[in-house]
Amino acid sequence: MEYFEPINETSYLSVPNAPVYRKIMRCFYREYEKMHFQIYKEDIFTLLKQDEAFRDYTIEQLMADLEALVKWKNLTPIQDPGRVYTIADYKNKQYRYTMSEYAVEIERLTVRLENIFLESGSLSTNFFVRLEKSLQNVGDIKDSSLKEINEWWSLLQEDFKRLNRNYQDYLRDFYSGKTQQLMKSVEFVLHKDKFIKYLNEFVQELQRHSKRIEQILTENIPLIEEYIVERVIESELDIPHAILQMNGNIEPSIRENVLGKWSSLKNWFIDNAGNECECKKVLKITNDVIRNIIQNAALIVQLQNGGISRKDDYRKFLELFLKCENLEEAHKLSAHVFGVQKIQHFKVLEPREKNSINDSIYSEEPATFLLKPHTRTYREKKDRRGFSDKSLEKYMQREKYLQKIKRQKDIVMYYIKDNKIKFSEIEEIISEETRMIFLQWIIAANMNSMKVGRTEYGQEYHLKKEKGNCVLKCEDGDLHMPAFVLEFKSL
Numbered sequence: 001m002e003y004f005e006p007i008n009e010t011s012y013l014s015v016p017n018a019p020v021y022r023k024i025m026r027c028f029y030r031e032y033e034k035m036h037f038q039i040y041k042e043d044i045f046t047l048l049k050q051d052e053a054f055r056d057y058t059i060e061q062l063m064a065d066l067e068a069l070v071k072w073k074n075l076t077p078i079q080d081p082g083r084v085y086t087i088a089d090y091k092n093k094q095y096r097y098t099m100s101e102y103a104v105e106i107e108r109l110t111v112r113l114e115n116i117f118l119e120s121g122s123l124s125t126n127f128f129v130r131l132e133k134s135l136q137n138v139g140d141i142k143d144s145s146l147k148e149i150n151e152w153w154s155l156l157q158e159d160f161k162r163l164n165r166n167y168q169d170y171l172r173d174f175y176s177g178k179t180q181q182l183m184k185s186v187e188f189v190l191h192k193d194k195f196i197k198y199l200n201e202f203v204q205e206l207q208r209h210s211k212r213i214e215q216i217l218t219e220n221i222p223l224i225e226e227y228i229v230e231r232v233i234e235s236e237l238d239i240p241h242a243i244l245q246m247n248g249n250i251e252p253s254i255r256e257n258v259l260g261k262w263s264s265l266k267n268w269f270i271d272n273a274g275n276e277c278e279c280k281k282v283l284k285i286t287n288d289v290i291r292n293i294i295q296n297a298a299l300i301v302q303l304q305n306g307g308i309s310r311k312d313d314y315r316k317f318l319e320l321f322l323k324c325e326n327l328e329e330a331h332k333l334s335a336h337v338f339g340v341q342k343i344q345h346f347k348v349l350e351p352r353e354k355n356s357i358n359d360s361i362y363s364e365e366p367a368t369f370l371l372k373p374h375t376r377t378y379r380e381k382k383d384r385r386g387f388s389d390k391s392l393e394k395y396m397q398r399e400k401y402l403q404k405i406k407r408q409k410d411i412v413m414y415y416i417k418d419n420k421i422k423f424s425e426i427e428e429i430i431s432e433e434t435r436m437i438f439l440q441w442i443i444a445a446n447m448n449s450m451k452v453g454r455t456e457y458g459q460e461y462h463l464k465k466e467k468g469n470c471v472l473k474c475e476d477g478d479l480h481m482p483a484f485v486l487e488f489k490s491l
Contacts (some may be wrong), residue, residue, distance in 0.1 A: 011072045011101040013110070020057075020065060022110070023048065025074060028099050029107040037098040043068060066097065075102040127163035128209035129158065135216045141229055148227070150235035153258075160265050167282060200289050203283060210279045214269045224262070233258050299455055307389060327362060409457055421486040424470035435474045442484055462487045 027047045031039055031255035045062050048054045069075045076096040099107075134156045141152050229470075236254045268278040317337050324330040350367045372378065402490070411434055415421050429436075445463035447455040452462050466483040473479075 007102070007302070008072050008073050009100065009106060012069060012074060017065070021069065023051065023054070024062075024065060024069065025099075026101065026110075027106055028097070029104070029111075032104060036096045040094075040096055044097075070097075073100055074106075078099055087236055122444045127159050127166075128205055128213070130159045132209055132216070134138070134159065135213060136221070138216075138220045138224060138228060142223065143233070144448050146231065146235040146238050149231050153232045154237070156265075157261055160261075160268070162280075165267070181219070185258070186396065196290055196293055199286055199293075203286050203290075206283060206286075207280065212268055212275075214279075215264060217270055221266070227260060229262055285466070408433060408437070412457075416488060421488075422466075422474055422483075424466070424468075424483045426472060429473045429475060432474060432476055435472065435479065438472075441486060445486075460489050 012018060017020065018054075027044055028039065031043075031047075033334065034355060036091055040057070041062060044066075045057075045059055048062070066075065070077055076095045076099075077097055079095055134152065141149055144152070228384065233255050235249070236258065239252060239355065239461070266272075266276075271277050271280075317333065321333055324333060348367065349368070352364060354363070372380075411431070415426060421438075441453060441455060441461065442463060445451050447459065450462075452460060454460050464485045464487060466485055468483050469480060470483045471478050473481055
C-alpha cells in the first residue's frame with residue numbers, strides 16, 4: 001500500500017483559502033516555465049499585486065501562505081546566505097523558494113483541466129506512418145549507440161502515446177450525453193457527411209497500416225524482446241538522474257517501465273491469449289459511431305420529410321373526401337388512406353331504430369353524447385342567468401298531490417266498517433297503492449309489542465290476528481296473508 005498514501009501536495013486545491021494558494025502556485029509555475037526555478041518572496045509579492053483581487057494583500061499574509069505551501073511540500077525553501085548583511089537578516093532567514101516535482105505536475109494538470117474543453121482529440125493518420133517507419137528501422141538500430149537507441153525508443157513511444165490518447169479523446173466525445181443529444185438534432189444533419197468522411201478515412205488508414213505494423217512486429221518480436229529492449233534499458237540506465245541515483249538500484253523500475261511500454265505497443269496491434277488487439281476494438285467502435293451517425297441522420301430526415309409530405313397528403317385527401325358523391329366513395333377513400341383499421345367498439349344505451357343484425361350502423365341516425373374530462377379539477381360551467389319564477393308550477397304540483405292523497409284516503413276509508421278493517425271480508429279487487437298502504441299499516445303495528453299504530457291520516461288502530469288465512473285480491477295478483485283485523489278508535 002506504499003503507492004496509495006494520501007498526497008499532501010494536492011491539499012492547496014481544496015482548502016477554504018484555495019484561490020489564494022492556487023494563484024501563488026500559478027505564479028511559481030509561470031516563472032518555472034521561464035526557467036526561473038528559485039524565486040524570492042518579494043518577487044512573488046510583486047506578481048500577485050498585479051492582480052486587482054490582491055490589492056489589499058500584505059507581505060505578512062504571503063509569508064503565512066508560503067509557510068503553508070512549504071508544509072504541504074509544494075514549495076522547497078532554500079536559504080540564501082548571499083543576501084545576509086546583518087544579524088537581523090540572518091535571523092530572519094532570507095529564503096528562495098522552488099517548486100517540488102509533485103507541485104510542477106499538479107500545476108500542469110490544473111492547466112490542462114482548465115483547457116480540457118478547448119482541446120479536442122483527433123484521428124490523425126500520421127502517427128501510423130511514423131510508427132511504421134520507426135519499426136522498419138529495427139534492423140538498422142540494433143547496432144547503433146545507446147544514445148541513438150534511446151532517441152529512437154523515445155520517438156516511438158511518444159508517437160504511440162499521442163495516437164492512443166488522441167483516438168480515445170476523440171471517440172469518447174461520441175459517447176457523452178451532450179453529443180448523443182446533438183446527434184439527434186436537426187443541426188447535426190448538416191455536418192454528418194463531414195464526420196462520416198473523417199471517420200472513414202481514419203478507418204481506411206488504420207486498416208492499411210495496422211496490417212503492415214502487425215507484420216513488422218511479428219517478424220521482429222524475437223529481435224526486439226531479446227536484444228532491442230535490453231539495449232533500451234541500458235540506454236535508460238546510462239542517463240544520470242540525480243534523484244533516482246539516491247534511491248539505490250533503479251534497474252528493476254526502469255526494466256518494468258520499458259517492458260510495460262513494449263507490451264502495450266505489441267498488444268495494440270497483435271492479438272494475444274485469445275483477446276482481440278486494441279486496433280480491432282478501435283475499428284469496431286469507429287464503425288459503430290459511423291452507423292449511429294447514419295441512423296440518426298436518416299431518422300431525422302425521415303421525420304422531417306414525413307411530416308411535410310403527410311401534411312400535404314392529408315390536405316389533398318380532405319379535398320377528395322369533400323368531393324365524394326356518396327358514402328360508398330367515402331368508404332373507398334378511407335380504405336385507401338388508412339388501410340385495415342383496428343376497430344374499437346363502443347357500447348351505448350341508446351335504442352336503435354332497427355334491431356336487425358344485417359343493418360349497417362351507417363343507416364342509423366347519429367346519436368350525440370356529451371363528453372366530460374376525467375380530471376379532478378374539472379368543474380362544470382355555472383349558469384349565471386338567475387332563477388325563473390316557478391310558483392305556478394309548484395302550486396299545480398301541490399294541488400295534484402293533495403288530490404291524489406284525498407282520493408287515496410277516500411278509497412281507504414271506504415274499507416273501514418264499524419271502525420274495523422277485516423281483510424278476510426274484502427272481496428273486490430283493490431289497487432296496488434291501496435294494498436301498499438294496508439301492508440305499511442300492518443308492518444308498523446307489528447314493530448311494537450302493543451300492536452298499535454297510527455295512519456298518515458291521524459287515526460290510531462290496533463292490530464289483531466284471527467284464525468286462519470285469507471286471500472286479498474289485487475290488480476297485480478292475489479296476496480295470501482294471515483286474517484288480520486285493524487281495529488280503529490272512534491273516527
